[in-house]
Amino acid sequence: MPGRRRHPRGPRAALTAAACAALLLGPPPTAQAADDRPGPRPVAGDVTGAVTGDIEVHDPSAIRLEDGTYVVYSTHNGIEARTSTDGVHWKRAGSAFRSQPAWWRAYSAESDPWAPEVLHRGGTYWLYYAVSSFGSNHSAIGLATSPTGLPGTWEDRGVVFSSTTTDDYNAIDPGVVEGGGRLWMSFGSHWTGIRMVELDRRTGTVKPGAPVHHLATRPDAPYAVEAPSLVKRGAYYYLFVSYDRCCAGTDSTYNIRVGRATSPTGPYTDRDGTPMTEGGGELLLASQGRYVGPGGQSVLRDRGGRAGRDVLVHHYYDAEDGGVPKLALRALRWDDAGWPAVGR
Template sequence: MQRKRLTVAALAAAFLLLAPSTATAADYPAPQPVTGDTVIHDPTMIRLRDGSYVAYSTHGRLEARVSKDRKHWERAAADAFAEPPAWWYEYNDTADPWAPEITYRAGRYWLYYAVSSWGSNHSAIGLATSASGRPGTWTDHGKVFASERGDAWNAIDPYVVEDGGRLWMAFGSYWTGIRMIKLDRRTGLADPSDTTVRHLATRPDLPYAVEAPTLVKHGAYWYLFNSYDACCSGLTATYKIKVGRSTNIEGPYTDSSGKAMLEGGGDLVLATHGRYIGPGGQSVMRDRGRDVLVHHYYDGQDEGTPKLGLNTLTWEGGWPVVS
């Protein structure tokens, strides 16, 4: 999603049709206090086996920040990668990766990420693994899945989850919205025996401004969180997070009124409030028995600089609420 903050003026003009959230400061709680280097975009976070935390994000070679307590953050001495894999240049002239997602499975850490360029769906999602999950320790395994200009989807913003022994990757940005494919559990790459590209969410209106899927299992339901509207324009960002749910990971997903997410449905989870403008680019981390919504927002008291946002998710009446 870093592609969007490269052309702020153009983006703001292009998305004037997208109405900003009408939420006020009283509607949502402030993010949890964090200090140190918290300037970040599209964050993914995990608690490592030694109890410390690492967050990876868009830009650089996947920027890395570390923390002992999830409160004070320092920029790591290295990014995820020391050098960009050669195949990145096929999709981005500057080898600038976006929107990583970190998981732990089968005794190692798995880092999915995207490489693309602004306004194009000539895009690819890559995979790297590490025994420790720490910056500078990742081995790249190449492309997981790619999209081309003739496709109806955009292979960026990956999110990977397991369900009943099956491994899935949701992805998507604009074009026709959120898609999902099955992965091979052994390799973590696209499953060659199942090439179906499932459709989870979209909008009925151009430019189909929905992206950055996150899938969370709670109780009997799978919950699909997406970011909607205009990212990456600082003080004029209209980003917001919405959610729907389904008893089947493959959908259909609906909101609390029963409206399908394939028809533009979705309950608002978090939107602009006070100084916290355009929250989105989210992931969800399970930490010490609680779900934590990890996102960025644009700081209205710091010229729209993107900052790290952390909010605990509670569950009320079967739906997530930020707290």
Template sequence: MSRSTRTGPGTGPRHRLRRRAALPALPAALLLALAPPSSASAAYPDPGRVTGDVVVHDPSMVRTEDGRYVLYSTHGGLEARVSTDRTHFTRAGSAFTDLPDWWSDYSAERDPWAPDISYHKGVYWMYYAVSSFGSNHSAIGLAKSPTGLPGSWSDRGIVYRTGTGDDHNAIDPSLFVDRDGTWWLSFGSYWTGIKMVRLDPATGSLHRDRTVHSLATRPDEPYAVEAPQIVKRGNYYYLFVSHDRCCAGTDSTYKIKVGRSTSPTGPYTDRDGVPMPDGGGTTVLATHGRFIGPGGQSVLKDSDGHVLVHHYYDGADDGTPKLGINLLSWGGGWPTAR
């Protein structure tokens, strides 16, 4: 997910959802028809219209080779939803039905979080986290699939792990493949913030270069930054993160921030030049009207542009976490949700 209810090291978690009970793409105007703007704020757009099974946390979406959209989210063996038009989503099972034994070392419930799905070299790759609330005894796992569909995933074990003696946390993984073929994995939540390591493109596991790069943090406790996602556009790398409190329903203060750099390993700065390691970040999406605490984001490059996929808490539905989808525009070299 990014999450549940973590509040930082030693203070209780920040994870996860508390649950309540091949077709061609349509034109972009139909795919992402925006709801009427909220009267509470004109600063941020409402999410585009989505229907069906849209109660999610930490959504990550890919467009498959046959034109369908497959979205995975936190809990339940990584819940899957499928759409033919990026508007109506149908529950389609879970990535895993047979849960890997190693999960029990990090989660008594064997409950995975925050999947990250992408397609490379003819294979679908999914990184995900296993942890318990408020702990950095955590691990990032990898699974691969020939189709990306639920039930087709083969687990490849642990890629990166942290323990209680470490100063960071191995959750909220996100794969970034650079144009030169270099693979990077960003991750992190609270503690000392967002980290990045290099991966071996042949296996998706750690590269022989084990350097841990620090990308972003906050200057004050509880150091609330998580859910990294890196996007390359033009000459810049853009780091999206979630700041502040997740997973508290209508009390959530989550918001999506961004910074940019000329190198994947940073330094990242926001529009005002504030470094992200010093708490910087330009706000892309925040609470407005009934749409509370947007975050847990991923970014999909689709035929009509970059798509910001996230969850928010619905103030008109008792704070239920729901799927949000917004297109991004890039005026002046910075992303803006629309």
């Protein structure tokens, strides 16, 4: 159904608001059986080790704070937060917001925010997030800032961008990237796919009169592409997206795709040169054994961890635990042609 997911609450529900988690390390994604792959291997002091503790999340976004603490923010409950000192053991740490901004009610009857994007720039932490309701593109992306990035310290700055039922896009799932002295925000779910607008570098809000660029879509209804996340590496911008069906437990068919471009506004193409506006997208990660429907991804650029790795952060549905959505952190490696793959 176009518009986005709704996750019933409950600690062990298949679509729980925030989900259990485990860290996956292994070779590039294939359909091979789980017992053919090496299992998780803890690595002390690095986020690419097996995770433990209170690790139920959905639509995760992770950051390493200046004091070395790792934080994962996720969908629901005022943007849920979990922290870790080593990237291995996680504990629940409240929510980003201490109270609900009044404007949330205009877009969500439950005042329930989704799909955060957390980043650090200019000495300030920035948190973008979506407020909407299932199946609707009457949606908005909000912004909050914090001096520390810790839960409970965020000050809401209001609506950054919104969409209405007359628009052919959906203003949810923000993903922000900086490059060439400019700041850009991707967004979108179903409808006509992934879009982008330019942000003001000083305020983090949309530039007045900024055009809406088109980055990716699928050729057939319901145009199931969402959750854009952008990374600049070398000469390229990389667009990570989730294809197909989210939020259906073990019936989920989510998979993660990627394309790249030399400009933040595209055109993004896969390895074969197929434009992502025509359904292209290099497969990065699909269901593997118990790990069903990976998606809702972001990329942690962990420059403080061992060797300064890039880490793919996403959720999946655990087929051996009733379809509970769980967190995964996978090291990203880059091949000689500059394409990402998951593994060590």
